[in-house]
Amino acid sequence: MARDLSLRKLRYFLAVAKCGRVTQAAIDLNVSQSSITTGVKEIEEQAGVALFQRTSRGMLLTREGTRFLQRVNYAFQALDDAFDSLQDTHTRLEGNLCLAMTYTVAGYFFPPLLAQFQRRYPGVKLHLSEASRPEIEQGLKSGEFDLAIVLTSNIEHHHWLEKMTLTKSRRRLWVASHHELLNKGKLTLKDIAHYPYIMLTVDEADQTALKYWKPEGVSPDVMFRTSSVEAVRSMVANGTGITILSDMVYRPWSLDGKRIEHIELSNAIPSMEIGLSWPKNRPLTPSAKAFCNLAEALIK
Structure with a gap:
């Protein structure tokens, strides 16, 4: 039909x-x-x-x-x-691109962008690395990496780094579909502080969380820390605890088919920002510049 x-x-x-x-x-x-x-x-x-x-x-x-x-x-x-298939000029670019990224970027942001870049610039040989933010910053400084895709909101006090934020992903409260908080109306961090909390640790998520909890004079009642987003997702969906994470990693269903709801909190919780970073004192290579231009065109 x-x-x-x-x-x-x-x-x-x-x-x-x-x-x-x-x-x-x-x-x-x-x-x-x-x-x-x-x-x-x-x-x-x-x-x-x-x-x-x-x-x-x-x-x-x-x-x-x-x-x-x-x-x-x-x-x-x-x-x-x-x-893209009609734009033959894209195929003329050749060279290498050493590109680094953090865990969250690799799993939830990078794959579609990578596929698009590979199709548009088949002559560029990519060297991909997953690393922590401090390791990436060191690699950019030493010249090991040409360019990095990182959580730009985690970069602080580095005057020698350029950063281009491509997108922002707001953070919201995750709860099980049957959780009592769904019936509470407007919620603040103080309202949820006594509930068991599942703390994600990867990409400095735990450190970031404390930055917006601390000004409220409360802290989450952390019952479990994990570097696995899927572990957080499953534990929340099963009603073991709650968490606050960005919409980028949100999925409404856990691996075992249980529903997860998300709730906007009244507090001013900062968004997770994702983008590109490179050293100010080193010009971008043609391949790195092409990647930046593509990312900006597709995402911004």
């Missing part, structure tokens, strides 16, 4: 899936809220399933919506590839 799924409607769906709110999606795309609502509703009617669960906290992807999101992302990737 033919489906009139225009690119415009699909972009509306992507925008809502990304931010979780029709109002914000309308602002991001500079269209009316009614256009967003109508477009998403028409897709759902044509698909015959609900892609979002409408709640007081916003639009949450259903299981079918999560699967559809993956397919739509593939479709837009294929469209980008089609345009």
Whole structure:
């Protein structure tokens, strides 16, 4: 059966899936809220399933919506590839690029960007490294790395480093689908301080968390520390504890199929910022510059 799924409607769906709110999606795309609502509703009617669960906290992807999101992302990737295939000048760039990244970047941000770069610049040989922020900064200083993709919000007091923030991912409270906090209305860090907390430690997440807990005069009741995002996800989904993490690593389902909800807190919790970094005193190589330009065009 033919489906009139225009690119415009699909972009509306992507925008809502990304931010979780029709109002914000309308602002991001500079269209009316009614256009967003109508477009998403028409897709759902044509698909015959609900892609979002409408709640007081916003639009949450259903299981079918999560699967559809993956397919739509593939479709837009294929469209980008089609345009890239027409631009033969991209294939002329040759050279090497030593690129470093942190754990979170490698798992949740980098793969689509890498695939796009490889297709656009097949003549560039990539040397990829995953490392901690201090190791990456040392590698940039010594010349081991040409460029790095890092959590730019974690870079502090390094006057010799350039940084280009590409995107920001807000942090929200994660709870199990049956958790009592879902019925509490507006919440602050003080309201959740006595609940068992699952603390992620990778990419300095624990140190970052304490920076926004401390000014409130409270601290989380940490029952478990782990470097595994999937461990955090599963423990939260099963009701063992709660956590605060960024939307970038949020998924509504744990590996064992249990639902995770996220809640906006009233406190001013800083977003996680992701971007590029390189030494100020060393010009970017042509390959590194091409990567920066591509990343900025695709993500900003």
